[in-house]
Amino acid sequence: MPTPPPTPPPASRRLGRWRRPLLWGLGxxxxxxxxxxxxxxxxxxxxxxxxxxxxxxxxxxxxxxxxxxxxxxxxxxxxxxxxxxxxxxxxxxxxxxxxxxxxxxxxxxxxxxxxxxxxxxxxxxxxxxARGPDGPGExxxxxxxxxxxxxxxxxxxxxxxxxxxxxxxxxxxxxxxxxxxxxxxxxxxxxxxxxxxxxxxxxxxxxxxxxxxxxxxxxxxxxxxxxxxxxxxxxxxxxxxxSLTRLQRWVPQIAEAELEGGAGRLEADVRLKEGRFAPDSRLEGSGKPILVPLGLVRVRAPWRLHGEVRAKEDGPSRAGLRLVLSPVKVEGKNGQLLETSEVTVSVEAPAPRLGEPPRDVHAALHVAASNPLDLRVLNDWLAPAIQVDSGQARLVAMSQADAAKGRGKASLELSTDDIRARWGGTRLGARLVLDVDARKLALRRDTVTFAGSRLLLRNASVQKGDKPQVHGWEGTLAFPEATLTLSPAVLSGRFAGSFTNAAPFVALLTDKTGLPQVLSPLLEAKDLELSGTVSLGSSGVKVEKIHVQGEGLELRGKVELSGPSTQAVMLVKVRRLPLGVEVTPERVHLQLLQPSAWYEQKLGERVD
Incomplete structure (x- = not known):
């Protein structure tokens, strides 16, 4: 007899078999x-x-x-x-x-x-x-x-x-x-x-x-x-x-200048490796003209920017940045004064670490020779103290500098042909070269500073009235400190230098009055060393704390020239014999009695 099939468990038993795992899982x-x-x-x-x-x-x-x-x-x-x-x-x-x-x-x-x-x-x-905590750490x-x-x-x-x-x-x-x-x-x-x-x-x-x-x-x-x-x-x-002016804070020389304009475009492809800018990084940009107001004139120039990081086989990668201003125009109230086709500033350094300033920076400045500048435009600033009758100047620069180590040379050179000018009743002629240390050049809102500059005077001549002309006078003035205030325009600074003879000081001492005979040794003094401070503007020229030394001669004093008038207070020692001199528009006064005490009382400057 066949065995009947097993009876399937009831549904309740099948559900019960799964209920326990479900409950455990849910739990x-x-x-x-x-x-x-x-x-x-x-x-x-x-x-x-x-x-x-x-x-x-x-x-x-x-x-x-x-x-x-x-x-x-x-x-x-x-x-x-x-x-x-x-x-x-x-x-x-x-x-x-x-x-x-x-x-x-x-x-x-x-x-x-x-x-x-x-x-x-x-x-x-x-x-x-900075060091982290000592030991193995937390x-x-x-x-x-x-x-x-x-x-x-x-x-x-x-x-x-x-x-x-x-x-x-x-x-x-x-x-x-x-x-x-x-x-x-x-x-x-x-x-x-x-x-x-x-x-x-x-x-x-x-x-x-x-x-x-x-x-x-x-x-x-x-x-x-x-x-x-x-x-x-x-x-x-x-x-x-x-505006390109947003970037000027990173350039100390123009960080405080009043710049305008310069809007443009900038495209960057920056690569980083181990926190440093890596080879094949590139930066390209260009923009509208930048405007730099400088008192009576303003500088205008469109810009181009190129930067890249290049691999070096014999050392670390180097980053380079090149800013080109072209053309650069200097404009006055009556139109364009000067133009140069291109000004280029190049900077190169080992590729810097992100967030750190570059080190071992090498900079180069190039200024293409400008067109001639008619120096008679200076009469708006210098007159009536000084009147320029003729003369032209050109601007040029070519330099290399290691800014990080303070080595090299970066200079702007403004050289002139023969200048003819009048200083009161005295006629002056010379060739000038102004050598500006571009590393110390700084533009600010109301001033331009150019410390470390030099003024070279060559083949200078001085003539007063019908008196014989003094020829072949040369001198060099160095300005450890120099500032041009823009409004009103005033040039001030501290100077030191040397001159072949004393002809310029003779011209300063007297204008309408003849030179006293007792000061004739000044005309014979050679190889003078001098120092002092100067302030030059439309109101005149003021030279203070003058100290001149030469063979058998020492001179201290102060000179002011305004228009045709000259005022001066000086203490002159000729072969150790002191003499006080005061020049006014009306007369020349000689102080023979206790000249040193007289000089100290006049200027409040102690004489050693």
Missing amino acids: VFLVLEVLLNGLLATGLLERLINHSSRSLKVEWGRAWSVWPDSIQVRALKIRNEEAGGGYWVLAMESAELDLSPLALFRLKVRAEQVNVAGLSFQLHPGDPA PPPWELQLKGVQVHGVRELVVGPLRLTGVTDATGELALVPGHRLTVSGARARLGEGELTHQGNVLAHVEGGTADCDIDAKRDAQGRLDVVSGLGGRLQVKTTLP
Whole structure:
């Protein structure tokens, strides 16, 4: 008889077989959910992470979980302190993390997928020479690993004083062991319309671009986590400059000048390797004319900019920057005064580290020879003290300088042909060469300083009335200090120099009055050394603290010339015999009795 088939278990028994695992699974799910939300809601997880690390601080405004492997976070901020006062901050308005709850029990914050909205990143490098804490450092109980990061709406990227906005989206991966290692892999961002600012001032408007970035920063032997040295990547961006004047703060010679205009475009392809600008980095730009008002005149010139980093077989890569102003025009109230076809400033240095000024800088200046400048235009400034009757000048410069070591020469040279001028009743003629140390040239809002300049006088002649003309007079004046005030135009400075003879001082001593016979040794003095201060403007010429020494002669005093009149107070020692001299428009007074005491009373200047 055949065996009947087994009776199937009732449905209740089949459900009961699965009920227990389901209940256990649901229980584990609920326990994990309660534990995870408890850690998030009470801030316990936040405190555990922060307590385990002195350098890392994590905080958020609100966090919750609707599934054990998914966390929603609002106002998340991660801050890490570095040696030397440096730090970086990563802030997110909201984030959704595909979190591994089991990894939390292994002291790891690990997420395979992260979606972020409203990200901001700030990096403020510290002192690279600073040391980190001694010893092996704090233990790394917590690790942060974020993979598959997708960011929508990057609010800002800040590196030191620079701030970039306009980044539309970004992707990448982040791994962090606080105080020991920071790794950013495959980071890529797209740039839309935004701004590049420096300390709150807009430098450029960003039109678009891309950025790729990798960071691998490890704790070195000095205990530092140098993020900049572990930075590599590439930035390609197109920008418009509202004005080139926004960049003048980085050029000390024009940092305080009143510049106008210069709007243009700038395109950059910047490559970084180990925190330094790498070969094939390029910078191209051009713009409208820059205007530089200088009192009665103004300088106008459009600009071009080219920069690049080149590899060197026998040393570190070198960065070069070349600024071309072409053409450069100097304009006065009656039109153009001077024009040169090109002014070029070139700077070269080893490729610098990001955030640090370049070192071992070599600079070069070239100014093409200008067209002749009619020096009679100076009469608007010098008259009536000095009246230029004829003469022309040309401007030229060619120089090489090592700015970092203070070596080399960088000069502007203004040379003239034969100048003919009148100084009161005295006629003057000479060829002049003004040699300006361009390294010390500085333009400010109301002044131009050109310390270290020299004025060379060649084949000079002096003639007063019908008296015989003095020929072949030569001299050199050096100006350790020199300033041109623009409004009103006044040239002032401290000078020292040498002259072949005393003919110019004879002309200064008297205008309408003849030279006293007792001062005739002045005409015979040779190889004079002199120093003093000078102020020259439309109101006249004032020379003070004059000290002249020659063979058998010493002279101290003060001279003022205004129009045709001359005033002077002097103490002259001829072969150790002192004599006081006072020149006024009416007469010449000689002080024979106690001339030194008389001189000190007149000028308040003590005579040794």
